Amino acid sequence: MQILLLQTWIANIGNGFIDKGARVAIERAFPDAEIIEASGHPNLVGGRKTKGFLPNVFSSRDESAYGELYRHSSQTPLQNIINVGELVDVDVAVLPGCILYEHVLEKYYPVFEKLAEDDTPLVLLGAGGGDYDPETQRYVKQFINEVEPAGIITRDRDAYESYSDDVPRAHDGIDCAFFINEWYDPPTATDEYDVATFDKQTTPKIASDRRTIHTDHYPFEQPYGNLWQKIKKMKSQWKLFNKENVFVSDSLRDYLFLYANTRVTHSDRIHACVPTLAYGNRAQFWFDTPRGTLFEKVLDEDIQDKPVSVDQSLLKRAKQEQVEALQSIISHSL
Incomplete structure (x- = not known):
């Protein structure tokens, strides 16, 4: 077939x-x-x-x-x-x-x-x-x-x-x-860190004594986008690159390495949280959208209230x- x-x-x-x-x-x-x-x-x-x-x-x-x-x-x-x-x-x-x-x-x-x-x-x-x-x-x-x-x-x-x-x-x-997590099994990281992925809003204050890696899920900005899309993305990236520990890549595996090894992912991006959960780690989702209801299928706790992990047997x-x-x-x- x-x-x-x-x-x-x-x-x-x-x-x-x-x-x-x-x-x-x-x-x-x-x-x-x-x-x-x-x-x-x-x-x-x-x-x-x-x-x-x-x-x-x-x-x-x-x-x-x-x-x-x-x-x-x-x-x-x-x-x-x-x-x-x-x-x-x-x-x-x-x-x-x-x-x-x-x-x-x-x-x-x-x-x-x-x-x-x-x-x-x-x-x-x-x-x-x-x-x-x-x-x-x-x-x-x-x-x-x-x-x-x-x-x-x-x-x-x-x-x-x-x-x-x-x-x-x-x-x-x-x-x-x-x-x-069944497509790629990343190697183990040498350092402990959290991940913050915020493309839609300002990164909130995150209480952690670990390094925070700031990732961008739009590595190509807005390819072939209209004028407003390009300006909006450029503006958000100006703020991003003023932070320490910024991460941008064209490789899926690079991002999955980060999410597989993070202690906690904080994000307004659903698909920063989903792979984090799939690899058995904790995530908190910081955005209100109808798309976010997909978390209800696998979580007993509200992922918008605090960092949570998924029951792997349920998943x-x-x-x-x-x-x-x-x-x-x-x-x-x-």
């Missing part, structure tokens, strides 16, 4: 943890399958180039209807871009991550068109949304009605309750990045259930 793993983009390094965690889940479900990875970066570029260098100041949303960016224009970068996923013959495609909103689905429109043309089933794995507002749900349901995914494994209860009735098969699962069970659900959904789709 050949399985196409459609990835998003590592403009945000945390997306890479999702992609590699998804690969682990697929390998566990189908150990003999050939997995073909296809980055969504071309589609990010095409989408952003199509939207232009100046932001739409009148709306916080990208598009109001599924396919609007692609279909309601001609000879745009999004129409001209090519993705590896359009050039391979596979049995099934899998798209993981925070994908259930227009920011991702619009950019992947041409790939979905090709999958439909080839009668290739699509499975959404560890899927969640940026939010679950009525407008977002309406948009995602348009996508589901047009693309007809074979099934969905969600990463939070809100996503499951919003979309499980719209697909043939669904499972109330967990975020794919919880599998990341192991949830991961096995996710693997079995993926086996079932893909087997029924073929």
Whole structure:
């Protein structure tokens, strides 16, 4: 069997943890399958180039209807871009991550068109949304009605309750990045330290007698972003580089080394906390977002109140259930 793993983009390094965690889940479900990875970066570029260098100041949303960016224009970068996923013959495609909103689905429109043309089933794995507002749900349901995914494994209860009735098969699962410790086993660090990863707000005062390493999850700033995105990122990085012990890398393994060895991770980034928990360490999440409900699937304590760790036996069970659900959904789709 050949399985196409459609990835998003590592403009945000945390997306890479999702992609590699998804690969682990697929390998566990189908150990003999050939997995073909296809980055969504071309589609990010095409989408952003199509939207232009100046932001739409009148709306916080990208598009109001599924396919609007692609279909309601001609000879745009999004129409001209090519993705590896359009050039391979596979049995099934899998798209993981925070994908259930227009920011991702619009950019992947041409790939979905090709999958439909080839009668290739699509499975959404560890899927969640940026939010679950009525407008977002309406948009995602348009996508589901047009693309007809074979099934969905969600990463939070809100996503499951919003979309499980719209697909043939669904499972109330967990975020794919919880599998990341099975993808890479980092060496042991020589020093003790904490990690602070804050891209959205000012780093809070952290009480610790250990060194604090300040990481940035946007190692490439905002590639092909509009003017506002670039200015906003540059401004936040000016503050970052005035700190001591700053860390920026283009390597997933470098970040995972830090999260596997940290005593505590403090962050407003979900995917600084998830790998920290997966490696058995403590994390505290410092941001209020609908995406944060994914922690409720594996934690008994509130990760926003204090540093917490995950019950590894509970996590192991949830991961096995996710693997079995993926086996079932893909087997029924073929």
